[in-house]
Amino acid sequence: MSTVVTSNISDGTDTVGTEYVVNGSAKCFWRTSGGYTGLPSSLNVSSLVDNGVGNYDITTTNAFVSSSDMTNISGVSSSAARIHGSIVSSASVIACRVFDSGGTAANTNSTGAIFGELA
Secondary structure, three states: OOOOOOOEEEOOOOEEEHHHHHHHOOOEEEEOOOOOOOOOEEEOEEEEEEEEOOEEEEEEOOOEOOHHHOOEEEEEEOOOOEEEEEEOOOOOEEEEEEEOOOOOEOOOOEEEEEEOOEO
16 A cells, blocks of 8 residues: 655645645545435445434444544434434444434434544
8 A cells, every 4th residue: 555645635726734634524424314224325334223213323334443532423404303423332333313303213314424533
């Protein structure tokens, strides 16, 4: 494997320091469809498991360094729902809980992203 070392990346118009690309980019992203039966779009996700209403697990393709690195989980949905996430069992499984605006578990479209260091 080759290594390229550079301090900036440019598209010809804008330039950004490589530390923002390496350290500041989402390392995992997903968008679910209502019943958590599929992933219309994702990055670094190998599977989604539906555990019940508003309860699903995401398994990443590439694990993070540790579960403590995966603390910045956020998301939104199409119906003003709230998404809550936490790491369970390993640095590659994210437990997601989705609630409607009233605080009741709900199967609704949701999106999430995780920032952290990949293993």
